[in-house]
Amino acid sequence: MKVLVAAEDSGSLKEISFPPGTNTSIQGTSEPDITTFATAGRTSYVQRLTLASIKGKDYICVARKGGVVELYDQDSHELFFSQVQQSVVAEDAFIGLQFVHGLLFTCTSAGVLRVIDLHDHKRGAEIYTTNLVETSSSSSGSNIHHHHNNNNNNNSSNSNILQQTRSISAFRVHPQRPNIVAFGGKDFELEINELKNVVANNDERDDARWKIIPNDSKIIPRQKLWKAKNVKNDELDLRVPVWVSDVWFLDVDDNAAADSLNDHFRLVISTRFGHVRVYETSSSRKPILNVEVGEHPLVALTVTDSDREVVFGDTHGTTARFSLITGRKLGHYVGAGGSVLSLDTFIESSNKTNNNDDDDDGENHDNKFIATGGLDRFLRVYRMQSRELVGKVYVGTKVSAVKILDASEPEAAQQQTNNDGNANDNNDDDDDDDNNNKKSGQKRRRLNHDEQEGSEKQQKIKVESNDDESDDDEDVWKLLKEDEQP
Structure with a gap:
């Protein structure tokens, strides 16, 4: 098994390879193979981590503290691309990083969204920007445009954003339609926007399925499609506080068509007040499912392959699987001793596993894994269904991000x-x-x-x-x- 983790204390990336059954807390077990690279120091640690594939080549994408975005070759670990977002100040932080159809999306807590077009990276990556947090009351209409064209205006706009009390802590791009984004945060209800100049590419001669219509301002106009509404007041008739910590799209294949006239989306969010909520944009602005799964803030959320279950982690070491159908917990992944900062699920391809159609309980679930990392400095990998601990590795530093690269057993x-x-x-x-x-x-x-x-x-x-x-x-x-x- 091969897992990539981001080390907060050293600002590096660690590629950890180990066979199933590895537990560095127990003497006598097999030792993992750890390769450290891309060290940049604590002041530039990795805040977000994802994977990308460009023209058949696999890359590791990282967003560092201070506004640095980098791509590394997944095989050689060499630096492939680097871009510094000068307008992002030190107080801002990356809360979103996602690669969809050749476009790399970055979003900060101040609401600064940037889209980097990596289709023709050899001639220079084109970067387009928009502000998800409105800077004035006059921009409350459905169509939102920004007219600043230079760096001075960008810096002024970002300063105005940081002065606001609202901040974004959750951001997600639709995995089939990169022109649709969802975001929310502290005192900021979940919202869905359409990026107007990110369009489907109908040119058969071009490999890119989606492209950005260029403009001189490098600004992305956006349109608000839907915004959630808060739940009813509590038993004391007090307003329920809002703090969205993560968001995911569900049933993404049902609305994958770019020319859909009646867009409807299904989303799941976690909150810092211990709630898991499901929204159906076609039926209501309020959640169709609202369950308090714990007393502690939820800081990490990920979906499984069925889109009917999620896995969440909180600030007190709880990691659990939750059913969006029954509204009940399906089990806990025990062992974490501190806040769970990052989760990642992985489903191994069927050609690498020996699946048995007659076995409905054991073997056909062995290829689904979940990895966790956080403040206790351990990487843990579990089998998703049985919740069996597959590997436990002491990293030696806080784990700010985790990503499973391969679940196959090493050849040795x-x-x-x-x-x-x-x-x-x-x-x-x-x-x-x-x-x-x-x-x-x-x-x-x-x-x-x-x-x-x-x-x-x-x-x-x-x-x-x-x-x-x-x-x-x-x-x-x-x-x-x-x-x-x-």
Whole structure:
């Protein structure tokens, strides 16, 4: 298994490879193979981490504290692309990083959204910007445009954003339609916007499915499609506070068409007040499911492959799977000793696993994994369904982000397993030979015993027959004696 983690204390990336069953807290278990690269120091630690594939090549995308966005080759770990967002000040932080159809999206807590077009990166990546947090009351209409064109105006706009009390703490791009984004935060209800100049590419000669319509201002106009409404007041008739901590799109294939006239979306969010909520934009602005899953703030959320379950983590080490159908917890992933800062799910391709259609409970779930990392400085990997701990590795630093690269077993460990299996088979053969020898010896002993008993019986019969003969001779002798007397 191969997992990528971001080390907060050193600002580096660590690629950790280990066989299933590894636990560095227990002596005698196999040691992981850790490769450290892209070290930049604590002042530039990785805040967000994702993967990208550009023209068949795999890359690691990171967003660092201070506004640095970098891409590293996944195989060689060499720096491929770097871009510094000068307008982002130190107080701002990345809360979103996502790669969709050749476009890299970054979003900060101040609401600064940037879209980097990496389709033709050799000629320079085009960067487009928009502000998700409105800077004035006059921009409350459905169409929102920004007219600043230079860096001075950008810096002024960002300063105005940071002065606001509202901030964004959750951001997500629709995985099939990169022109649709959802975001929310502290005192900021969940909102869905459409990026107007991110459009589907109908040119068959171009490999890019989506593209950005260029403009001189490099500003992305956006349109508000939908905004959530708060739940009703509590039992004391007080307003329920709003703080969205993460958001995910559900059933993404149902609205993947770019020309859909009646857009409706299904989303799930977590809150810093311990709630999991599900929204249906076609039915209501209020959540159709609102469950308080715990007393502590939820800081991490991820969906499973079914879109009917989510996994969440809170600030007190709780990691649990939750059903969006029944509104109940399905089990806990135990072991974390502090806040869970990052979660990642991984489903291994079917050609790497030996699935059995007749087995509905065990083997067909073994290819689903979930990784956690946080303040306790441990990386943990579990099987999603059974919640079995597959690996536990001490990283030595706070884990700010985690991503599973590969769930297959390393070749060396697999070879060792095969050798152990062959040794066990040989031992079994030796045991069978020993058992056969023991059985043969027992059979021979039984035969010897039977022969001995038979010879004793024959000797006894012979003695008895001799005794009978001697008795007969004695009787005849007595008769002869009686005849001789007068």
